[in-house]
Amino acid sequence: MKAVYFITPTKKSVDGLIGDFISKSSRRYRAAYVYFTDSCPDHLFNKIKSSCSKSIRRCKEISISFFPSESQVFTLNVPDAFYRCYSPTMQKTKDKASVMEVMAEQIVTLCATLDENPGVRYKSNPLDNASKLAQLVEKGLENYYKTDERSQIKGKTHSQLIIIDRGFDPVSTVLHELTFQAMAYDLLPIENNIYKYKTDGLAGKEKEAFLEEDDELWMKMRHKHIADVIEEIPKLLKEISAKKKATEGKVSCLLFFLVTQLCLYWFRCIVHQVVHLNIAEDCMRKFKSNVESLCKSEQDLAVGTDVEGQKVKDSMRVLIPVLLNKNHDNYEKIRAILLYIFSSNGTTQENLEKLIQNVKIESDSDMIRNWEYLGVPILSSSASEQCKHPRRDRSSEETYQLSRWTPVIKDIMEDAIEKKLDADEWPYCSQCPPTWNGSGVVSARQKPKASYQDERRNSTKLIIFVIGGITYSEMRCAYEISQANKSCEVIIGSTHILTAKRLLDEVKSLSKPKDKVCFKDE
Secondary structure: OEEEEEEOOOHHHHHHHHHOOOOOOOOOOOEEEEEEOOOOOHHHHHHHHHHHHHHEEEEEEOOOOOEEEEOOEEEOOOOOHHHHHHOOOOOOOHHHHHHHHHHHHHHHHHHHHOOOOOEEEEOOOOOOHHHHHHHHHHHHHHHHOOOOOOOOOOOOOOOEEEEEEHHHOOHHHHOOOOEHHHHHHHHOOOEOOEEEEEOOOOOOOEEEEEOOOOOHHHHHHOOOEHHHHHHHHHHHHHHHHHHHHHHOOOOOHHHHHHHHHHHHHHHHHHHHHHHHHHHHHHHHHHHHHHHHHHHHHHHHHHHOEOOOOOEOOOHHHHHHHHHHOOOOOHHHHHHHHHHHHHHOOOEOHHHHHHHHHHHOOHHHOHHHHHHHHHOOOOEOOOOOOOOOOOOOOOOOOOOOOOOOOOOHHHHHHHHHHOOOOOOOOOOEOOOOOOOOOOOOOOOOOOOOOOOHHHHHHHOEEEEEEEEOOEOHHHHHHHHHHHHHOOOEEEEEEEOOEOOHHHHHHHHHHOOOOHHHOOOOOO
16 A cells, blocks of 8 residues: 655654655555655755655655645644743744744745735834744745746735734633634634534434534534524524425435435535534533623723723723632633733732732733733833724624624724725835735726636735734634625634633743643644
8 A cells, every 4th residue: 555645844754754664574555655845854855765765656845834724714833833932931042033934934835825925014013023024934935936937036916914923912812702613612622623512312422523614504603693603503404304394205216316315415414503503502501601791891891891882990890790700710710800901001010919819810820920921011010001003993883792892803904905004013024015905996897707716816815924823703804804805815824723721821831941831732
């Protein structure tokens, strides 16, 4: 049997490959076809050559060292990047410099795969992560696009690549989100996109469902509010049941095969709907038992106004009921404390100490304090106020009372498309590319209607990269903005995808020595 190896050009991967062919007696396959996701360093290539070259039928480098998590979402699968970019122990070290270079190379391969040479810009702030990474990406694009296949220099395209530090919007990372996907990944133990559930009955078996884009119902529901999901799924179940009953007793022999296929389709639809109904019901159980009481307080703190639109005058009065509620665990209380601090742009040392002691979270206090390393003020006396992106007025938009907060990234996406980003706060790394045309100029001349795929392929790209993780609510924004602006496709990516719990654990680790930190793979 022959084997295809699709691997990253790392020592671990190469050693694994060589191990499969180390000797004739123990080799696992007759031959290997090896594809590297990026250029393979000479020393690793020579190692393969000297160890198992006779078994290699093909060895090729392909530029795809990023991971497409969804149709408009990518990650770099660098689990230790958060620590290496933000830990004070890593500043000005080779570790940090090397992870920056690796990320830059991966982002360049993304642009190359999309056939884009975008204008690279970044959010300027006291932390220099975004500016450094942007410069490295710009240099990498310059080298990659020196010449194309026709030996001509490829100029800048109309697309933009915007690089941002994670501290630009701390609120969205800790707030409870009530859209289906974000809520499910926050409240339920979903690992590697696998949801486990038990079937009905006394001998209920545990089953697994993979949440992926091949599932039409998941695609339809994942960005909807949980209230809409709970309402829609039972309706869909009834519709399918009714369609199935309508065909019963009306089947001829000639139509038997087609009806069998249709029944299989109905069965798959019902299975998917049962899975998603289970997920929705699990979410609602968690919501009703614990989260509902949190959400109003969180929204008031995050937005700065209550449901009537009245300004919150005393944030502490909003916070206290959450801290006194014994049903909330430490993670939930820390999330609420952080929202209180973010809304106040920092608190006093004395007040912070009282909060930590009263809630008895001394062992987890670094989940709060270490946000300083991300450029987010925790103590009001520390430096100056954080420079926040001006918010859009969304008071006229229809929203649920417990979902009034809009992630800052959505404002940035809209401002970029409408050419409203301040050039001083969002500088380009090189000469400004051709006129940004994200909103598109539509010709009055009639054109044949393009397919959705063709529209997306030919549209301008807005690529957002966040150093240190993105949330599911931020991912949702990329789809919403793309839907609203047909001539611009928004693609969002990061080092990894976050849940609030994972992020708090990572923030806590920033003050630890590197050898004491456990890095979680994607």
